[in-house]
Amino acid sequence: MTGRFILIRVLAVLSVLLGANYIVWRWLDSVNWSAWWIAVPLVVAETYSLVDTFLFALTMWRARERPGPQSEPQGTVDVLITTYNEPIDMVMRTAEAAKRIAYPHTTWILDDGARPEMEARAREAGVGYITRSDDWTGKPRHAKAGNLNSALFQTDGEFLLILDADQVPDPLILHRTLGYFADDPAVALVQTPQWFGNVDEADPLGSQAPLFYGPIQQGKDGWNAAFFCGSNAVLRREALMQLGIVGYVRDVTDSTRRVLRTSEKVLAKEIGRTDDEDLRRELVDVRSAVGAARARIDAGEPIADVTFELRGVVDEASRRLVARDVDSMRADLAAIAQLPLERDAELDAVVVDDRGLDLLVETDLSPVGSIQAVGQLLEALRIDRGDEAQPVLPLATISVTEDMATAMQLHALGWRSVYHHEVLATGLAPEDLRTMLTQRLRWAQGTLQVMLRDNPLVKRGLSAGQRLMYFGTMWSYLSGFAAVVYLAAPFIYLIFGVMPVSAWSTDFFARFIPAFVANQLLFVVVARGVKTWRGQQYSLALFPVWIKACWTAFANVVLGRPLNFAVTRKDGRDPSGVPWREIWPQLTAMVLLVVALVIGALRVAVGTADGVGTLVNTAWVAYDLVVLSVIIQAAAYRGPQPRAITEGES
């Protein structure tokens, strides 16, 4: 272990211990309970931050730099370029570069937009072209995950290099990564960094994520939890397909059990309702067959057999009922003829009005409802996953960010992942604030969806380290609520003189400053010169995005509301200008904080405020303002300084 990694561990321990020392004192000794409405939120927010520090320290504990694979590159490879609506020139630039990858492979464009021009250009360039089959008509499309799932069944390479439409690969990308799969047959995924070529030094939108595609991924890698990030990654087909099969079995097992349970209930109700002896006899038979099927499945018998036989039983019953029903409908019609209904002379048919229909149902003339219930049961026993386009869906579809969910499921099955720290593809970052906000919102929503649907803390098959690595990322997306408190607390103090802590005393500084310094030092050593300031700014400054992500993900998962998938624009700038609707909370916060500074100063001048407290809170507000100011910079940003990288942009 190098000196740097030893230092990282020392600082990691210090950060957590000193942080805990501070937070324990905060809870026990310094909460100003008389102003609990701000004091409690603040200490909760600080506790949140301490947990964040702990998870970060834990990530860094095992940070490592891989020397590269030992084995020679081997195996067959498909290069899959996913596109939906990106400019065709941009996709072709990526495709041409993909063709030039040195290791033997087949290049495919996966065009979810099914554009004829895209197809023509692909053919012309001699690369494969894949769109969704008819199976997908009227079925959930699952965005990019669906696009890849569809293509998996139309290609056959042992390994898949996945590239977003804008990610121009290096010719050596496969030579550098394939060896890991031969080194360890349990490796399912090799992720390389995402790096953007259209970003200048200042990077006001914080597009480069050098802390994530560096120390954080290296740290997660140390816990065998390197994340899949959707592009610039090589995947092992076998691992994905296995995931798909396991998922199919789980879905079929669950849905069959559910359907059988529901069917028993429905049948019991129908049996209770009917006065019709024939019908009742059939329904009783079907119900006992359903009960027997449940018992057999619980006893471990294969579902295909059990459902097939049950289907036979239901089929027979429903055939008999329909046959009888036809008779009874004839009888009904005869009965109807006796009813005072109108006969339409032109159509030569009975005009059945609503009242007539009600009459039919009330008199229980025909067992329409019962047959329908039985018929639906039949549908569900096909175990073909009829609500999906394909029965086998290898890439996870539980989230709008398919990548994280897929990697976590692979890890849960015992597969391993690798983070290879070398830029082997260059992409295009969003060039305007609106697009960037859309992208960040989607990442956050996706991550939170996974947390709510498939929580890593309780997911079977993950190691403790993997649980915490996944949870750490999810936890970090809850920061919006803490940010609001961090903005509100100094504002409230400066304007109203309400103190969230019992005193800004020596006790406070003696605990806060060491914790703060250790934390910052850890950051500095971990980052090793790469710019992490933008990331720090945005984690606070995008608080409205994070909060929106939390409630939309919650509304989606818990309340079943739709979550619209936003495709990030790769074609330069959104024409609609500054997204005022998205950034007014930050602008408002900045105005309020400036007002607070002025009022705070005036209150000291007239002698109604405490000097030390005002000083602390002024510094705090100043920090908040510097952090938030990135939003103004970003709103004013009009793309990178002109360089020769604009090919393919509109």
Next chain:
Amino acid sequence: MNLSTAVQEHYAVISIEGRFTAAVAPRLREEANDLVAEGRKNIVVDLSAATFIDSSGLGALIGALKTARVAGGDLRIAAAPEHVLSVLRLTNLDRVLRNHPTPDAAFNAG
């Protein structure tokens, strides 16, 4: 790998010889589609001569099962050697598909 089809009175048998992997998967799918299109909805996949199967092979079996079931028939597997069975167990697919001892037994028994 080799794939051959024999049509019996009440079912058709698709025999797979050699390695059953992603490279072969589309051929099984096409074969199943063709049979179902001809009205032969009951299909047995004879795995006795399969030397290797991976998850893509299993995926093709599931795809063909869907085709048969949607048409109102069924797909069954038969004579799978131990190494195939162990892959079925690994993916839990043995919870869904039963391996029948011989192709004849697949539709005659149940």
